[in-house]
Amino acid sequence: MxxxxxxxxxxxxxxxxxxxxxxxxxxxxxxxxxxxxxxxxxxxxxxxxxxxxxxxxxxxxxxxxxxxxxxxxxxxxxxxxxxxxxxxxxxxxxxxxxxxxxxxxxxxxxxxxxxxxxxxxxxxxxxxxxxxxxxxxxxxxxxxxxxxxxxxxxxxxxxxxxxxxxxxxxxxxxxxxxxxxxxxxxxxxxxxxxxxxxxxxxxxxxxxxxxxxxxxxxxxxxxxxxxxxxxxxxxxxTFNSTDLKTGAWLAIWGLYKKIVIADNLAPIVNKIFADPSTASSGDLMIGILAFTFQIYCDFSGYSDTARGTARMLGFDIMINFNLPYLSKTPTEFWRRWHISLSSWLKDYLYISLGGNRLGTLKTYRNLMLTMLLGGLWHGAAWNFVLWGAYQGTILIIYRFLRVDDWLAQRQSPKLICWLQDLGLILIFFLITCFGWLLFRSPSLEIIQTFILGLNGFTYSHHLPVLAFYLWPLLAFQALQIHYNHPEPLPQLPRFLRLNLHLFILFSLLFLSSKGGQQFIYFNF
Amino acid sequence: MKKWPTLFLISFYCLLFGEVFIRIFAPVALMPRYVTGAEYGVRMNIPNSQYWQTTPETQVQLRINTQGIRADHNYDYTKPPGHCRILLFGDSFFMGYEVDLTDSFSQLLEQNLLKAGYACQVINLAVSGFGTAEMLITLANEGLKYQPDIVVFQWHITDPYDNVRSKLFGLDAQGQLIPLNLTYLPGIPISDWLTQFTLYRWLIENSQLYSAIRENTARKIKSILVSFRKNTSHSLPTNDETDQSEETGNNAISPYAMQLSFRLLQAAQQLAQQHHAHFYVLEIPRRHSRTEFSSQVPDFPAELVQKLSLLTPLSVLQAAAHPEVKLYYEKGHFHLTPLGNRLVADYFFQQLHNSGILKSFKILQ
Incomplete structure (x- = not known):
């Protein structure tokens, strides 16, 4: 069901x-x-x-x-x-x-x-x-x-x-x-x-x-x-109208992310990943970008629907995604992406292995082992292991470069900090996108085809479709950042809220993908 | 007491929002279908109705005569002496949805015949949504009154599904055709009642929100109905237009549905021949993309193709296909464009001409 x-x-x-x-x-x-x-x-x-x-x-x-x-x-x-x-x-x-x-x-x-x-x-x-x-x-x-x-x-x-x-x-x-x-x-x-x-x-x-x-x-x-x-x-x-309303909204928002965004991006992703050799450089970029948002909307959509449904029943379920693509470092990313799994791996695996208490090399070893097993958790295939190794390597590199320490200690003017943040977010976003290429590719040949094919910026006719489905998500995330709250709607004026509700409702009715897709994470 | 006006205003605003939303983000074609129940138990076009179809690609007016035929004049049941009469039975493709009357298959065919000097009348008894079973009933109860010389049944991939769904006919254990029900009038009582209201008529011709809701609901109900009925495949096209979309693959048709359709076509042929009329089946190929089409003729037994005079203009469409050329509309309900209709009409005329059956009819000077 x-x-x-x-x-x-x-x-x-x-x-x-x-x-x-x-x-x-x-x-x-x-x-x-x-x-x-x-x-x-x-x-x-x-x-x-x-x-x-x-x-x-x-x-x-x-x-x-x-x-x-x-x-x-x-x-x-x-x-x-x-x-x-x-x-x-x-x-x-x-x-x-x-x-x-x-x-x-x-x-x-x-x-x-x-x-x-x-x-x-x-x-x-x-x-x-x-x-x-x-x-x-x-x-x-x-x-x-x-x-x-x-x-x-x-x-x-x-x-x-x-x-x-x-x-x-x-x-x-x-x-x-x-x-x-x-x-x-x-x-x-x-x-x-x-x-x-x-x-x-x-x-x-x-x-x-x-x-x-x-x-x-x-x-x-x-x-x-x-x-x-x-x-x-x-x-x-206990039942109260606020929980019922906000729960229902959260569940519907999750469904929107899944049915309207993720499922409509799926055909683009499937087409490009099925035969990347015939795609242009622009198409390949769009393919990776589309999957980056497809997997986010698919999974975070499920989590939101789960949290919303549970809230309607009077339960509180932990938040699982918190604007992960705005992460500046891998450590921050894993505090924002699939939070329930990454905190599980940290608490029960990384710390059990010794965490960062046994010296630098063993810390690196523990990071790599944790990410390898985290990769394998996603599925029994070598691409997930490769993705885990990639994530482990990125964590080690950032740790070696002490980026998190530098971020915590820097005392630059606000504008400079903001620009630095922006640069770091962009860099890490590209790193994340490459990770998703490893995650989504069924074979090394496909990865190789992508890497060789990415040789310049060309226009892709998939771009308008991607933009069409992504702008509401980005606008909503802008609201989340502005109000510094994962559920900013209650803070909006009533009329604006009504319009947002109507937009989501009509999108679900008329922009839903025709071929319903199973949630990606059901396979994990 | 203030609650009701507020509620009314909010509801009105929501509908308005929906209309604007649809027009901006998901424009749909406005394709009203004015059909009612004929006395012989199946649908017919509402006599004397006039309505507009509007899509992002075209806007056309459909005018129905007093006999329920898309034409600007009526036809006598008695045909003019020495003239040939060709009767067309089909769905929205033959009816000429999304094209002007002058660009419809029936008119183009008639023009071709007249140009070649044949004194022929083409009478179009097509009704949107028809399957072979309804065509057969219309032929028996209405079509034969026109004293046809040639009867043409349209064939399209949706027919097997429509034939099962309508439950007008079935097959017995020996595979013989048996009547199951006397009527098939889906949604007709409701639409008859609603069509009386000017507001409703205005909505179906002007509101994209209404059109989208109606299409979605009809699709849902159809799929639920089909899933409840036996002998049908689970992966059915949702209606005769939308299954033409580029993303659809091959939908498996159950052997039962195909067998039933063969029997219906054979019954129609027998009936036509009993009344001394030639019988043809003309396929409208399925569109997969602007340059890709497919035919279902290979699914028919070879001897049946010949026996039924089953024709497909697939090769003609394929030859004319070009990325810059539209043979089917793409933003409405995927009907043939004027060019598509012309190609099919030219093809069919050529087949008729080559067959020699027109020779006995009066040659116009």
Missing amino acids: LFNSFTFLLFFIFFFTLYFLLRRQLLAQNLLILISSYLFYGWWDERFLILIMLSTVTDFITGLAITKQKPTLPQALALTAFLLILGSILHWRTWDTTAWTILPLLLFVGLGWLLHSYLFNLPDPSRKKAFLLFSICTNLTILGFFKYFNFFADSFQQTMALIGWQVDPFTLNIILPVGISFYTFQTMSYTIDVYRNQITPTRQFIAFAAFLAFFPQLVAGPIERAKHLLPQFYQLR
């Missing part, structure tokens, strides 16, 4: 009515969120609900076990019911319809119980570590199998072939479950935070399951932290 579909609109109207009617009953409301979220997710492929449910059970139990707690009787009953539903789905609609397909689940439960009994009695530091390891291994095994198995199998085969060994291909016909990278990182952050004593483990299973499956941000983020979102499931949500 896509946000930009009629089905979702019907789903949300029905859901919201029930949600509103249950506004005084927390448990029922959480249960409604949980069931609706599973319905939302299962709309693509109900089989993959099993993976979310397994992660939910695993992290709920390990969270408790890390602090030496066991589920209470009602919790155990809830878990049993949950597992029974899981078993039913597995039996009803699995890869194989024989009764034996239930065996892996029974094995998982049986072995899990035995392992839990054993680990639970270990002395304190070992028990905590063991349970953390168990959770991480379970989640990464699921993620690794579904997302990376074929990639590594394929790469292994090719590497062997390079050194003269012929290995039979052993790739599997695996479908990538939508949003697996997002919810896996979300659930892992919960367990790691419990391990680090940053949050107390939840004892409310339904609230926890609803937190992990919360449909507005389930399939493409933002990757929420338990300490921010989970407590919101513990208390009754």
Whole structure:
């Protein structure tokens, strides 16, 4: 079910009515969120609900076990019911319809119980570590199998072939479950935070399951932290007209970015990237520029719709994009682009590797490793690894040049500072655009064709189309800068606001791309 | 009490904003379609109606005679002695949407025939939105009254979809044509009621906002209807004009829809031949770009192409194609331009002339 579909609109109207009617009953409301979220997710492929449910059970139990707690009787009953539903789905609609397909689940439960009994009695530091390891291994095994198995199998085969060994291909016909990278990182952050004593483990299973499956941000983020979102499931949500209005506006603005801007730029991008050898230099530039804005509008559009939808339900979801193309340095860029992922990588990977505390060289190593894994997180393909390496290199170069330090310490006159900022923004924007070329290109040949083809400024007939779709975005961003607020509309005069609302509404009605596109980040 | 005037003003402002928005950012063609229900259960042009079609490329007036035919005069059912009558059945292409009457296929064909000395009348019974099933019903109930010598059915890629959608006919287990419903009048009761109002008529001829909303809604409803009906492909063109857009690829047509269309054409041919009329099917090729067109004739069984006298002017259009030349309009509903109509008319005239069937008719001095 896509946000930009009629089905979702019907789903949300029905859901919201029930949600509103249950506004005084927390448990029922959480249960409604949980069931609706599973319905939302299962709309693509109900089989993959099993993976979310397994992660939910695993992290709920390990969270408790890390602090030496066991589920209470009602919790155990809830878990049993949950597992029974899981078993039913597995039996009803699995890869194989024989009764034996239930065996892996029974094995998982049986072995899990035995392992839990054993680990639970270990002395304190070992028990905590063991349970953390168990959770991480379970989640990464699921993620690794579904997302990376074929990639590594394929790469292994090719590497062997390079050194003269012929290995039979052993790739599997695996479908990538939508949003697996997002919810896996979300659930892992919960367990790691419990391990680090940053949050107390939840004892409310339904609230926890609803937190992990919360449909507005389930399939493409933002990757929420338990300490921010989970407590919101513990208390009754309040409805107020401001949240409803601003939430609806944010959701609609997100849809505008996706359907009107990103989807209308997609044909230009697809055409130019499909055969760059026949494109002029101007076309190639426009192709890269169009993708730069397509990916931004596609992803930030989803995030805005997710945040807006959640706000209408009384939830606050973290901001995920904050004018990223106005960044002066890569450090700033990663504080503005996909904030939930970059902060996740920083907190759980970069800092765990030692961050910048182990000397210059190790800092560089940590930066590179973090960005390589960040690249790989986006997908099982070498272009993402290359993009990660590129981002790591850029971070290292800027760090080596101490650009951030210089920016923090400079004491030039305001005008000079402004000009310097402008120059740095332009330079870094070009660096970012080149990064997107690596990200979007399916092969090294395509990258090479682009680089060789970019040999001067020529006019492209795609330019007016690009300008036509981008000017409202740029105008809105100018408002965001002017009011220094991500949502500047409430500060505008009423008449201007009405006109902006009408502009967005009519754009959605009449400028939407005819061939609806899936969100790019659904593949990650 | 002050609330209502304010609400009215805001609503009026919103509509005005929408109209201005559409005209600036997404101009659409104003293509009103004045059709009503004929007594034989399918659509017909509203007799004596006159209306304008306005697109960014052209503005034309459509005048319908008292018989529901796009013409400036009426026709007697009895044909003049020694004269040949050619009856055209088709949709908006044959009806001459987006071109003046003098540039329409029917008029150009008649001119060609007269110039060559053939005493022929071309009567255009085309109605926008028609599929083969509706053409067949019109032929049986109205067309034959005109005592045709030649019956020409237009063929276009949208016909298989329209034939399934209308549910006028179906196929039985043996693949034989069977009538399913007696009428197909989509949206006619509502449009009949609305057309009474001057404001509505003004809107459909002048408001781009109204036109855009109507087109979008109709497209949505059509796609929902199709998805509910069996034996149709999921990737259907949305209507007979918009599927001509450059970005469309090949839409798969279900074998059922094609088989149904073959049977309908065969039934029309039989009916024409029973009344001693020659039968032709003339394809309007599909436009992909200014220089690329495609024909569906290869999808027809070879013996059927010959049996039905199925003709396609594809080669003529391809020969005339040039990046600077428009054979189809591009900013309206993708109908043939005057040049496109002329090429098709010349082609068809040549085919008729070469076939020799016109020889028996009076030669004008």
